[in-house]
Amino acid sequence: xxxxxxxxxxxxxxxxxxxxxxxxxxxxxxxxxxxxxxxxxxxxxxxxxxxxxxxxxxxxxxxxxxxxxxxxxxxxxxxxxxxxxxxxxxxxxxxxxxxxxxxxxxxxxxxxxxxxxxxxxxxxxxxxxxxxxxxxxxxxxxxxxxxxxxxxxxxxxxxxxxxxxxxxxxxxxxxxxxxxxxxxxxxxxxxxxxxxxxxxxxxxxxxxxxxxxxxxxxxxxxxxxxxxxxxxxxxxxxxxxxxxxxxxxxxxxxxxxxxxxxxxx
Amino acid sequence: xxxxxxxxxxxxxxxxxxxxxxxxxxxxxxxxxxxxxxxxxxxxxxxxxxxxxxxxxxxxxxxxxxxxxxxxxxxxxxxxxxxxxxxxxxxxxxxxxxxxxxxxxxxxxxxxxxxxxxxxxxxxxxxxxxxxxxxxxxxxxxxxxxxxxxxxxxxxxxxxxxxxxxxxxxxxxxxxxxxxxxxxxxxxxxxxxxxxxxxxxxxxxxxxxxxxxxxxxxxxxxxxxxxxxxxxxxxxxxxxxxxxxxxxxxxxxxxxxxxxxxxxxxxxxxxxxxxxxxxxxxxxxxxxxxxxxxxxxxxxxxxxxxxxxxxxxxxxxxxxxxxxxxxxxxxxxxxxxxxxxxxxxxxxxxxxxxxxxxxxxxxxxxxxxxxxxxxxxxxxxxxxxxxxxxxxxxxxxxxxxxxxxxxxxxxx
Numbered sequence: 001x002x003x004x005x006x007x008x009x010x011x012x013x014x015x016x017x018x019x020x021x022x023x024x025x026x027x028x029x030x031x032x033x034x035x036x037x038x039x040x041x042x043x044x045x046x047x048x049x050x051x052x053x054x055x056x057x058x059x060x061x062x063x064x065x066x067x068x069x070x071x072x073x074x075x076x077x078x079x080x081x082x083x084x085x086x087x088x089x090x091x092x093x094x095x096x097x098x099x100x101x102x103x104x105x106x107x108x109x110x111x112x113x114x115x116x117x118x119x120x121x122x123x124x125x126x127x128x129x130x131x132x133x134x135x136x137x138x139x140x141x142x143x144x145x146x147x148x149x150x151x152x153x154x155x156x157x158x159x160x161x162x163x164x165x166x167x168x169x170x171x172x173x174x175x176x177x178x179x180x181x182x183x184x185x186x187x188x189x190x191x192x193x194x195x196x197x198x199x200x201x202x203x204x205x206x207x208x209x210x211x212x213x214x215x216x217x218x219x220x221x222x223x224x225x226x227x228x229x230x231x232x233x234x235x236x237x238x239x240x241x242x243x244x245x246x247x248x249x250x251x252x253x254x255x256x257x258x259x260x261x262x263x264x265x
Numbered sequence: 266x267x268x269x270x271x272x273x274x275x276x277x278x279x280x281x282x283x284x285x286x287x288x289x290x291x292x293x294x295x296x297x298x299x300x301x302x303x304x305x306x307x308x309x310x311x312x313x314x315x316x317x318x319x320x321x322x323x324x325x326x327x328x329x330x331x332x333x334x335x336x337x338x339x340x341x342x343x344x345x346x347x348x349x350x351x352x353x354x355x356x357x358x359x360x361x362x363x364x365x366x367x368x369x370x371x372x373x374x375x376x377x378x379x380x381x382x383x384x385x386x387x388x389x390x391x392x393x394x395x396x397x398x399x400x401x402x403x404x405x406x407x408x409x410x411x412x413x414x415x416x417x418x419x420x421x422x423x424x425x426x427x428x429x430x431x432x433x434x435x436x437x438x439x440x441x442x443x444x445x446x447x448x449x450x451x452x453x454x455x456x457x458x459x460x461x462x463x464x465x466x467x468x469x470x471x472x473x474x475x476x477x478x479x480x481x482x483x484x485x486x487x488x489x490x491x492x493x494x495x496x497x498x499x500x501x502x503x504x505x506x507x508x509x510x511x512x513x514x515x516x517x518x519x520x521x522x523x524x525x526x527x528x529x530x531x532x533x534x535x536x537x538x539x540x541x542x543x544x545x546x547x548x549x550x551x552x553x554x555x556x557x558x559x560x561x562x563x564x565x566x567x568x569x570x571x572x573x574x575x576x577x578x579x580x581x582x583x584x585x586x587x588x589x590x591x592x593x594x595x596x597x598x599x600x601x602x603x604x605x606x607x608x609x610x611x612x613x614x615x616x617x618x619x620x621x622x623x624x625x626x627x628x629x630x631x632x633x634x635x636x637x638x639x640x641x642x643x644x645x646x647x648x649x650x651x652x653x654x655x656x657x658x659x660x661x662x663x664x665x666x667x668x669x670x671x672x673x674x675x676x677x
Binding site: 119120121122124125178181182185188189192193194196197198199201203206207209210213214216217220221223224249252253254 | 344345347348351352354355358359361362363364365366384432439441587588589590591610611612613614621623625641643645648651652655658659662665666
């Protein structure tokens with residue numbers, strides 16, 4: 001299984017790398033545009049195929065361990081980059097997205113998780129897939145929003161105005177926030193069925209709430225017409241809270257009793 | 266253009282006043298927390314908490330509507346104060362997200378400040394109450410006069426207000442009790458997590474049967490010299506079935522035969538047996554540098570000792586799989602003649618006269634031979650109100666998608 005993963009991941013990274021290179025030179029040679037896109041897209045398609053294969057081999061959606069969720073991010077983040085290019089005609093985002101996806105796969109290659117095939121009873125629920133999928137897509141959007149904001153900050157430092165970039169990071173954050181809200185509520189409804197109460201301040205819940213508050217704060221600051229260029233810093237950094245929520249929680253002292261750590265004793 | 270910097274407390278108030286006010290409120294909360302010697306808040310029960318919440322809601326709405334043009338109320342319901350309160354709640358939650366949240370008998374400064382039980386501490390309650398006031402006032406402005414374009418705003422903010430306020434004010438009415446029952450017995454006493462004194466329930470639960478299903482057992486290599494369990498080369502968890510192979514440093518294992526449920530037979534060859542009595546057995550072939558051998562290994566049970574295979578100073582052992590599902594067949598009845606027969610399972614709770622019954626646990630030492638089932642019973646009269654809030658927020662989200670899509674079309 002792990003051998004298969006390495007092959008698929010390395011192939012995907014190779015596709016993204018050559019796709020990016022070709023795309024980079026397609027400014028001078030427009031004929032390269034189509035093969036560049038085809039190769040970049042093939043990288044994600046390979047990962048999507050691997051997920052489908054892995055899903056059927058596991059008999060459950062590969063959404064449980066952090067290593068498994070990284071597979072999804074690696075597949076979906078470049079797709080957001082392509083979509084943004086298509087919708088807003090912004091080309092640079094896809095490079096960041098593919099680099100981030102390659103980074104996620106590299107983590108999985110270098111640190112193979114102990115993939116546990118079994119699913120504990122509390123996780124066998126119809127809420128499982130919607131809860132995780134909504135969060136996944138939300139995180140992907142917010143990751144892209146953060147990357148866009150970071151790029152905007154970089155452009156500001158070189159004193160180049162970038163209004164389209166600012167509206168891209170804003171819309172991605174807005175959409176991401178809506179999905180975070182769904183994820184939080186789905187999680188609460190599931191918790192009521194599985195653990196007896198909708199909210200218990202489990203460390204993961206607390207951090208999910210914190211991330212939600214971070215973006216709630218952003219949206220209100222935006223609404224209050226605080227300088228958009230300053231808010232790019234906020235958006236770029238807000239993702240750090242999500243990162244803690246996503247994998248940092250397991251290392252915090254508060255996590256010892258969490259239902260979200262999934263470590264086997 | 267000359268920019269004149271607004272002095273502190275010069276109208277209209279904005280971020281500096283809001284930050285100062287919020288900081289003072291949080292500090293005041295910590296002072297009260299220390300003054301009450303770290304005991305936290307005790308919310309009154311129904312109907313008093315409902316009356317208090319109604320009064321609070323009425324005051325907030327009236328203040329927002331009647332005094333909507335005064336600078337002070339404009340500030341109280343404004344975004345700057347809202348942002349500062351969000352930040353305060355976030356920072357207090359951050360404490361709760363880092364410091365383990367559990368009761369402590371020690372009287373250190375963090376305990377005195379309530380940092381180990383931050384979510385029921387005075388500063389957190391104060392910040393949430395002020396936030397509800399801020400949110401409520403801003404909501405009142407959009408509620409009256411009501412406009413169609415404000416529906417999404419109203420659904421989201423009112424939903425959040427209802428869910429948050431009912432969760433906070435109703436927390437005192439939440440009852441969570443654990444009822445331990447042995448097979449063939451009934452029980453009507455429940456225990457809370459922090460008390461040994463049982464509480465009488467308005468119903469009794471009779472346990473007909475408890476059953477547990479396990480995932481296939483797993484293969485591990487035990488190193489007795491270092492008292493360590495060794496992972497195999499692929500680092501994956503090895504489920505035992507016919508044909509499973511595993512490799513450790515210099516040792517190769519192949520599962521030749523697997524009997525999920527068997528009992529020891531003559532000549533040391535296990536015989537298939539009934540699921541209720543049998544245990545998993547596996548015939549393995551072991552190749553090491555020194556020799557090749559075949560052996561039967563088993564997980565053991567409370568009545569049978571496990572069989573392991575020894576080679577090169579290591580033991581190949583088979584450990585029972587993790588639980589896949591467990592359920593209790595119960596009859597629940599009260600004195601008025603209500604009766605329900607149900608199968609309680611994780612993720613499949615059962616409702617009975619306003620209570621929810623959950624399969625919680627069992628005697629983990631006995632594993633699938635457990636004769637004890639732990640049922641959690643929960644009564645939360647405020648749940649429908651909290652859910653109403655949740656569904657309003659989700660409705661607002663769906664409207665957001667709908668509106669968002671329409672707006673993009675207009676732009677084109």
